[in-house]
Amino acid sequence: MEYYSIATILIVLSGIFGYINVKFLKLPITIGLMLITIVFTVAVVVIAQFDNSLLLREKAFISSIDFETVLLDIMLSFLLFAGALHTNFNQLKIQRGPILAFATLGVLVSTFLVGIVMFYVLQLIGLNIEFIYCLLFGALISPTDPIAVLGILKKAGAPKKLETKIVGESLFNDGVGVVVFLTIFAIAAQPNADIVFTDIATLFGKEVFGGIALGLILGWVTYRLMKSIDNYEVEVILTIATVMGGTMLAHNFHLSAPLAMVTAGLIVGNDTVRNTAMSKTTETYVDKFWELVDVLLNTMLFVMIGMEMLILTLEGKYIYAGLLAVPIILMCRYISLWLPIKFFSKRLDFVPKTNLIMTWGGLRGGISIALALSLTQEMHRELFLVITYIVVIVSIVGQGLTVEPIIKRLTKKTV
Incomplete structure (x- = not known):
């Protein structure tokens, strides 16, 4: 299917489902679109019991989308830049x-x-999976998804210092998580090769620090260019050029594009740059343009996630493993946050129950699914894709719907 046709179908569905959500459900866009798309997909499956022509067309449509490439190589840079641009520097x-x-x-x-x-x-449940592949799953499911987190936190009314921790972590751990995943993936793909830890450390350092360095350069160059003119149309185009050109540079030099875009977005969006390089008109147009990009790509992304259900191999053991994975991942996240919170709580003022809120508010989303789709059959792709999908659905719908009342309940004395 042509790229234009795919984009058209996704935007039409996003518009229709978005309208239904705003008009009737009134849920955060990520949750609403996910639920509506799942209901739509289930309805297609039910209709297929009588006439499977629509189901076959939808499966063909989903199969024609390279979800991994679309998200990791195209959408993610735009979404992370937009998120960082509106983060309190x-x-x-x-x-x-x-x-x-x-x-x-x-x-x-x-x-x-x-x-x-x-x-x-x-x-224990009879699935004999090599440890390296379980580790690979750990890498793809550990990063929280800023795309899912940002939209929900806007409505939750969390204290600013808590919101900054959750949003800031989710913006940066995407890039780190992808690098960790790719590093373990390289080891898993060549199980008999000698593991040289200095090479792994060099690769990790190049991706992470190289990506941040590229972002600093891109942000500074964009700032200088915007400061030297006063034309909101061209300045908006400069921000687009930063994202697209920067992503291409990162891929060519094997640097972390997500970290580069987060860093560049933080620089362009901070108050100093806004006050010295942007007129009020430019600031308004830049903010509104990137808010629209954020919403548009979000809607398309979560429609794709909901429709991906059709290509899953829904075996009983796979579903059982996915349900077991949900509490395991929450427990592991709670433990992984404990030491940093304990260490920094002596220096910074933390909101009570920060660990509990960050554990429940750390949602998984499209990035985990995209990484799971990149696994090979030898890496038990179908199993880990089902597990990942279940974790993401429970995370976005279950945690997403309850994180607002939980934050309000646990922070009501500090707000």
């Missing part, structure tokens, strides 16, 4: 210590904890 600077610890140490600890526990749990 000053609060992020104050909370930089715990945020960096959550996004690095937290992701690594969670990856290994999930991998170890899932290895033994899968053995």
